[in-house]
Amino acid sequence: MENLSVIIGKNLYDIRKKKNLSLDKVSELTGVSKPMLGQIERGLSNPSVAILWKIASGLNVSFSYFIEANDDEIRYIPFKEVHPLYEYKNKMAAYPLFPYDDKRRFEIFTIYLQPGCDHISTPHNDGVEEYIIITEGEMELVIAETVYKLAKGDALAFAANKAHTYRNTSEKPVCFNDIIYYFN
Incomplete structure (x- = not known):
């Protein structure tokens, strides 16, 4: 890549x-x-x-x-070849697995938060939804002022045009998939 x-x-x-x-x-x-x-x-x-x-x-x-999209009908993405984007003093790593394209109107990331990470995401444009699926660990997701405690296997969907914060208050790393859907 x-x-x-x-x-x-x-x-x-x-x-x-x-x-x-x-x-x-x-x-x-x-x-x-x-x-x-x-x-x-x-x-x-x-x-x-x-x-x-x-x-x-x-x-x-x-x-x-x-991030360049692959137009092949079958897209195999070896995780070791995905280059992460780092944030919050490298305590957050976002791996762009499937970048956005106009036909599908969504993008998928795998995100890791190290203990103590408190990532504030600015509101997205109207017409954007996020779908969060926890694959390892526990975290809090704060949407507006409501706190949702999520653990492995939990999922949450929300309109992403509100301020939201991903927070790892545990002693272990957390991993989740983030699907962002653009319906407008």
């Missing part, structure tokens, strides 16, 4: 040109500085999950738009 920073940079450049936007305008739309956007486009910076979400929201595209 090609270097993830290079893929993200190419895709950012492509969407910016497709929408006929300058770096200044993308910076205005996303709240990400022009120098940072330039570094990302050139593949010189590996953006955090938070920065990538800001860019995706500002440009009104899915988070995984920036």
Whole structure:
């Protein structure tokens, strides 16, 4: 697999040109500085999950738009070849398994949270739903101000246009699958 920073940079450049936007305008739309956007486009910076979400929201595209999709009818993804995106001082690792494509309108991640990780996710656009399935460990998911305690095998679906926080308050790592569906 090609270097993830290079893929993200190419895709950012492509969407910016497709929408006929300058770096200044993308910076205005996303709240990400022009120098940072330039570094990302050139593949010189590996953006955090938070920065990538800001860019995706500002440009009104899915988070995984920036990750090259495989168009084969059968898609086998060896986990060892998936490059994670790190956040929260490397206590959160998000593995993009199936990036978004326009035909399917969803993306799937496997996410690991180390003990003490408290990842705040900014609200997504209207028309986005998340489906969380816990595969290992226990965690809290805070949506708006409601706390849901989830353990292995539990699942939760919610409209993702509200503030939500993934929190590992246990002493062990937690792993979950996150399916993000874009119905608008």
